[in-house]
Amino acid sequence: MTTPQELKKIISYGLLSFPLTDFDSNLQFAPKPYADRLEWLMPYGATALFAAGGTGEFFSLEPQEYSDVVRTAVQTCKGRMPIIAGAGGGTTLAIKYAQEAERLGAQGILLLPHYLTEATQDGLVAHVQAVCKSVKFGVIVYNRGACKLTPASLQVLADTCPNLIGFKDGFGDIEAFVSIRRALGDRFAYLGGLPTAEVFAGAYQAMGCPVYSSAVFNFVPCTAMEFYNAHHAKDTVTTNRLLDEFFLPLIAIRNKGHGYAVSIVKAGATIIGHSAGPVRPPLSDLKPAEFEELRALMSKLGPQ
Numbered sequence: 001m002t003t004p005q006e007l008k009k010i011i012s013y014g015l016l017s018f019p020l021t022d023f024d025s026n027l028q029f030a031p032k033p034y035a036d037r038l039e040w041l042m043p044y045g046a047t048a049l050f051a052a053g054g055t056g057e058f059f060s061l062e063p064q065e066y067s068d069v070v071r072t073a074v075q076t077c078k079g080r081m082p083i084i085a086g087a088g089g090g091t092t093l094a095i096k097y098a099q100e101a102e103r104l105g106a107q108g109i110l111l112l113p114h115y116l117t118e119a120t121q122d123g124l125v126a127h128v129q130a131v132c133k134s135v136k137f138g139v140i141v142y143n144r145g146a147c148k149l150t151p152a153s154l155q156v157l158a159d160t161c162p163n164l165i166g167f168k169d170g171f172g173d174i175e176a177f178v179s180i181r182r183a184l185g186d187r188f189a190y191l192g193g194l195p196t197a198e199v200f201a202g203a204y205q206a207m208g209c210p211v212y213s214s215a216v217f218n219f220v221p222c223t224a225m226e227f228y229n230a231h232h233a234k235d236t237v238t239t240n241r242l243l244d245e246f247f248l249p250l251i252a253i254r255n256k257g258h259g260y261a262v263s264i265v266k267a268g269a270t271i272i273g274h275s276a277g278p279v280r281p282p283l284s285d286l287k288p289a290e291f292e293e294l295r296a297l298m299s300k301l302g303p304q
Helices: 004-010 031-044 065-077 089-104 121-133 151-160 175-185 197-206 223-233 236-254 260-272 287-298
Strands: 050-052 081-089 107-111 138-143 164-169 190-194 211-214
Touching: 004 138, 004 164, 031 050, 031 065, 031 223, 065 081, 065 089, 081 089, 089 121, 089 236, 089 260, 107 121, 107 164, 121 138, 121 151, 138 151, 151 175, 164 175, 175 190, 190 197, 197 211, 197 236, 211 223, 223 236, 223 287, 236 260, 236 287
Parallel strands: 050 081, 081 107, 107 138, 138 164, 164 190, 190 211
Antiparallel strands: none
16 A cells, blocks of 8 residues: 555656546446556656546546446556545545545545535534545545635644645635645645646746646647646746647637536547547537637647
């Protein structure tokens, strides 16, 4: 088993990514294509993969499917690539997901935001504590949506949850992130978690957060790695070129529909020849004209 501190070290460098979850034409999980997807992605150089994460449509999976997805990822990548599983929902359900991921051999979990309701800081702290105390492996908390932890709350969690080793930010609130980073120092590994994270990578690096997770790694892995390597080397000529030529036009397409942060990734995977099937409702796939616009943009990148 990977210890929490070992997981912290793993996620403190390199590029992270969330593989898509493969569905067949009947919107059922397709384990063989999913395993093939992981085999395809692993050699490109990501540091770790998040199974059943946000881009993997965690929110649409029922518990048995979740187990199947995590089991397939762990078995496929065993000994070659760390697998961090998504977990979320209400506290009792999040605990069950976390314990199942640990039982199946994942290296840790990304604790996704709880359900719709807003919560007090005391309630959020109690929620994260309960999940952390239910498992032994490492936990990364995703600060996004209804889960917006303050520096004071994170300090309590740091003091009471030794296996809470990562903080992923999905708000992009500069003041809040700097306050958290200054208050907690090196207690956590820090990850950038905004959609199309490459656009924010430079700003996050300046704030002390050099690591991010890439959704486009799912369909243009060479471009994702080219950007990350340039970002790591502070090669702004290359990162600015890729922002202008690919990432900003990609965002323009993504912003044409709600939920397209996932839909556009599935469309890209289809275009590149590694289709993961359609998205599940309530998400919807790109419209035909948007799909062709994405195809034209991707064609400028060259072979992947």
